[in-house]
Every structure is written in C-alpha cells, then in structure tokens.
Amino acid sequence: MSESRAIELLAWSGCPSHPVAERQLRGILGELGLHDVSVATSWIEDDATAEERRFVGSPTFRVNDEELIPPDPSDAYGLTCRVYRLSDGRFSPTPDPEQLRDAVAARFASAPSGR
C-alpha cells in the first residue's frame, strides 16, 4: 500500500485547541520542507463516531489512520479534549512541539516527496 502524503487532524468543536494544533502542524511541515504533505481536518461531533474512529480526544493526528502520537492505552474513546504532556511533564491541550515534529519527521522526512 502506498504511503499517504496526508495528515488527518481529528478534532471536536467542543474543544478549543484545534486552531493551535493546526497552526502547530502546518508550521512543522513548513519547517521540515514537507510542502507536499496535506492536512485535512475531520470533525468528530458525536459519541458514536468517536467510538467508531477510536477517537481519544481533540486534537488527534493520524496518517493512514495510524496515530502519529500514540495515546495512553487507558484513554477512553469519546468527545473530549486530549491530554498531552510537554517534555517537562506539564499537562497541555496540544502536543509538545518537539514530539510532534519528531513524529512527523519520522513518518515523512525519509520518504521521497515525489518532487
């Protein structure tokens, strides 16, 4: 199966972090020179869809439906804001930028961009 050059940002409108998450992600893609990687937001707005999409909270980043930052196994599916931890241990509604950057780089940076 070919590797998708797209990142899916799963978000719930009941959580206010999605603009920050999207800006963070687009900034990382630009910094890494991954201009061919697209970003698409999928809105998760009901509990049934959250269960079906295995959604542990907003924002969640996926490539080919695989988590860029794997959630804690104890996280339940549902409409919620996702809890991340920054590198210094503090709680945050968005990922540690370095962690997200490393995850994006590991997923795309070594693969040919087709350019």
Next chain:
Amino acid sequence: MIKADLDFTLPAAGGGAVSLSEISAGRPATVVVFTCNHCPYSRAWHDRIQDVARDYANRVGFVQINCNDATKYPKDSFETMEQRVAAGEFATPYLWDESQEVARAWGPKVTPHVFVLDAEGEIAYEGAPDGYHGAPELREWRGEPGQWLREALDDLLAYREVARPRTEPIGCSIRWNEANADLDQGPSPAELW
C-alpha cells in the same frame, strides 16, 4: 450574604460536605472554580489555581467543583476526585456536583471557569484564571497578559471595584447529563493565541 440560588452544599472528596455560605461567611471574597479531572486545560491551569488558593487562604474562601457527567467522562468520577485529593493535589475543598444543579445555577461554560464573589455575594469576576494556560512566561503570547484571578482578589481585598470583571474562559466544554442537555452550547470559542 450568598444569594439563595447560588448557595450550595456539596459532598467533598476526602469526606464531609461543604456549604458555600459557610466558607464565605465574613470573607471579603470567595472563589468558586468549576474544574474537572479529565480536561487538559484544567490540568494545565491546576497548579497555578492551587497557588492562588494557598496565597490568599487567610482572607479568601475557595472551593473547586467538578460538575462533569462522569458517565461520559469516567475520569471525572468521584473516585478519581478522591484519589487526587488523597494525593494532595488540591489546596481547597474539591466538591462533586453530580446532579449538575449547582452548575446549572452558576452557568460555567467550560472547565476551568472561575467565579469570584465579593463580600455581598455578588459576582465580581468571572472568566479564566489568568491570561494563558501554558507556561507563565508564555502568557504574553495572547496580548492580554494578566493574573486575572489574583488581580480581582487584590481589588476586592483593597475594597476597590474589580478593574477587569470578565474575561473569556477557555477550556473544555462541559458535558451535561440528560436532565441538563438544554445547556449544551455547541462549539467552544476557539483558542486564538
């Protein structure tokens, strides 16, 4: 004097019950924070809220309330509240509004949502705890730096009118139970900083 529709007595994690009218009696200011266990905004702001509670403990009444529907958010259960209190995470009583009747009366929009009452029981400040949930040194990112809760308390303790009585609370939408489903407000205001 607490208005009847805002007064409450709720069970506290760790045992007993707490009455707002009792903890506010004779105090120039009382803080009520609607918060919870699961929300990253509540968790990110948590330590600074506890710092405020400790710093003003001699003159200000202070309670924190979890009003989320624990059937939707298992981490917001009373059991988890008790675990956090037992671990020493709270500087104030942490109360359980299981029926959401208190939240219905007060009208928090998100967690965390801070309310400050003055000596007469009027809401003198409501909104976010301060200008940014992230690291304090990043607070100026939003362009409105401020220790908003502390500023409100300082005004009240100096018998001044609160200069900034309202800010926009930012956080997780409250999940209401079926009895209070009419309070669902749809999308949260997006975080803009």
